Amino acid sequence: MDPYWREDGKDLPSDLKKIPEFSLRSHEGKNFTLHDLKNKYTLVTFFYAKCTGICPLITRSMLNFLPKIDNQTDVHVVSISVNPEIDTIGELKKFRGLYRITGDNWTFLTGSKDTIYDMARNQFSADVKVIQGQNNLNDFVHTENVYLLDKDQYLRGMYRAKGSGDLERLLIELKTLKEEENIKKSKG
Numbered sequence: 001m002d003p004y005w006r007e008d009g010k011d012l013p014s015d016l017k018k019i020p021e022f023s024l025r026s027h028e029g030k031n032f033t034l035h036d037l038k039n040k041y042t043l044v045t046f047f048y049a050k051c052t053g054i055c056p057l058i059t060r061s062m063l064n065f066l067p068k069i070d071n072q073t074d075v076h077v078v079s080i081s082v083n084p085e086i087d088t089i090g091e092l093k094k095f096r097g098l099y100r101i102t103g104d105n106w107t108f109l110t111g112s113k114d115t116i117y118d119m120a121r122n123q124f125s126a127d128v129k130v131i132q133g134q135n136n137l138n139d140f141v142h143t144e145n146v147y148l149l150d151k152d153q154y155l156r157g158m159y160r161a162k163g164s165g166d167l168e169r170l171l172i173e174l175k176t177l178k179e180e181e182n183i184k185k186s187k188g
Helices: 054-069 089-098 113-123 165-187
Strands: 023-026 031-033 041-047 075-081 106-110 129-132 138-141 145-149 155-160
Touching: 023 089, 023 113, 041 054, 041 165, 054 075, 054 165, 075 113, 089 106, 145 165, 155 165
Parallel strands: 041 075, 075 106
Antiparallel strands: 023 031, 023 106, 041 145, 129 138, 145 155
8 A cells, every 4th residue: 555645735635444333342441432533643553362373573663663753642553453352451451560661652552353353354454364274273363564544544645564665665755744734734
């Protein structure tokens, strides 16, 4: 997905994906909705706590990325579990503890599997499929992508979390998105 940038205050294209209202539970046990992201640029990842493949790599990449946006209070990271039956609020807390994530600018979410899968597939085009694994366990084929939402919850970019190249591009494009917002406000 190539990001879309407004040109001279033009409207966003009608086919740009917008995240619909949702209700999930945070690692703190609180209800979390789209309202919690109001006036925030949001970085979204999909993961599951027991993953031994791509999830630890994504988490470490995001931990390395966070200091680059440390002073940007209008940026929030949201990690949504694709294994909500197992990733309870307690498991999300353990996961945060394992990676020593303490800041309040990174929220981990769990909730209805239907809500999460619908959002992952239809709004983010994330590859979230259940495959019957060994010993009757479910394995997930899921994405290594980080998704950028603007302050109006439109999907504006997709970046690979593996390695640092795409995350450097994300940093540049986040700045571009903020400049676009400032131009929009000034023409207001």
